[in-house]
Structure formats: structure tokens, C-alpha cells
Amino acid sequence: MLDEPLGPVSSRVTIGDGVYFQLRNALITGRFDPGQVLTISALAKSFQTSHMPVREALRRLAAENALEIASNGSACVPKVSVERLDDICRARVALEGLATEIAAGTIRPEEIPAVEAFMAEHEATSAGGNVYDMLLKNRDFHFAIYRASRSEVLVQLIDSLWLRYGPYMRMLSSHIAPRLGTGLHEPFANHHHAIVDALRRRDGAAAREHMVADITGTQMLLRELCQAEAI
Known part of the structure; x- marks a missing residue:
């Protein structure tokens, strides 16, 4: 509902x-x-x-x-399945990893504080108890990076993938909501910090590596939730 x-x-x-x-x-x-x-x-x-x-x-x-x-x-709303999840995440890894790597070379110095602000807001909302605010700030963080790639095509394709990912976000929010404040978000926050550090160093390979780890870490959690729902 x-x-x-x-x-x-x-x-x-x-x-x-x-x-x-x-x-x-x-x-x-x-x-x-x-x-x-x-x-x-x-x-x-x-x-x-x-x-x-x-x-x-x-x-x-x-x-x-x-x-x-x-x-x-x-x-x-489409039903969830491990197969569909893996298909979407495979495309996300390819496109979002590429956009992040490009962004490391194209992001402007004055844009990095905005990315950091979204990261800080995401962490603050994680402790605040509103799961939807947390997920929105996570999206703001990601797309600030993707837009910094200056690739309109990549941003449009990634946005389309996130739309198709919506049913899995619902599963994620239902799982996270009762666990906010328990430190569940910390591994993902660590990847966010590593991505920002890599952007500051203009290290595209490292930025891509941590963005991919952020995506696949969530994917593994969602795979477990999908499998549990199928039982």
C-alpha cells in the first residue's frame, strides 16, 4: 500500500x-x-x-x-524476482560504474561540496527514522555524481534503471525501516565516503570500484529478501 x-x-x-x-x-x-x-x-x-x-x-x-x-x-507494479534483480543490477553496475569513473575526471571542484552535503544528509536521515527521506538523499547523492559525468545519455539510462528498480526499493525500505539506528547503513556510508575521496583525487578506477561495491552490496541483501519471499 x-x-x-x-x-x-x-x-x-x-x-x-x-x-x-x-x-x-x-x-x-x-x-x-x-x-x-x-x-x-x-x-x-x-x-x-x-x-x-x-x-x-x-x-x-x-x-x-x-x-x-x-x-x-x-x-x-512488477513483481520481484532474483532473476530480474540480477538483470537490473548488471546494467546498473555497467552504467553507473562508467558514469562514476567519467565523473572523477569531469567533476568541477565546486560540485564536490554538494555531493558531500548529500552524503551527510543521507547519514543524518539514517539516524532520523524516516526511511523514505534516507532513500531520497541516497538518490540525490548518486545522481549528483552521475550528472557530473556530463553524459546526458548515461544519466537518462540510469534514471530508467532506477525506475525499474522501484519494487526492490520497496523491499529494501520495508527491511530497513525497523532497523534504522542500528548501524545497518554503515557499510554503504563507508562506500560513499570512499567514492567522494576518489572523486577528490580524480581517481576514476577507485571511484568506480566503490560505486560498484555499493550497488552489489545492496543487491546481495535484496537477493536474500527475494529468496525469503519465494519460500
């Missing part, structure tokens, strides 16, 4: 775009359960819109492989 209600769409964007971007953000941050059915009528009620913009938003998200559309027009 969605933990927080969806809000009315701002008049500063088209209604269709507003619905799309709110749903996309909810999916990418793992706010829907794997396999959850999203009906047009329920979403239209949450957004306080007609059915048309919701239907169009669901079609757009299905085209991005973030949702699966049933014959009756409702949408379903």
Missing part, C-alpha cells in the same frame, strides 16, 4: 504531467508494493482529477517498463 496519500496536482504543470511525475517519483522511491494493482478510479480520486490524465500517465510508465497494464486498464 502507498504510505502517504497522493496530493492534488499543481497548476504550474499540466495535469497529465503532474500525475505522471508524482506517480513516477512514488514508484522510483519504492512507495508501492511489488505486485500492487493501481486502479485508474482510485488514483483519479487521490489526484482529484478525471480518469484521462491518470490513464495517460499509466501508459507512459508502462512504456518505461515501470508498470504492467492489464486488459481492464488497471496497472500493476
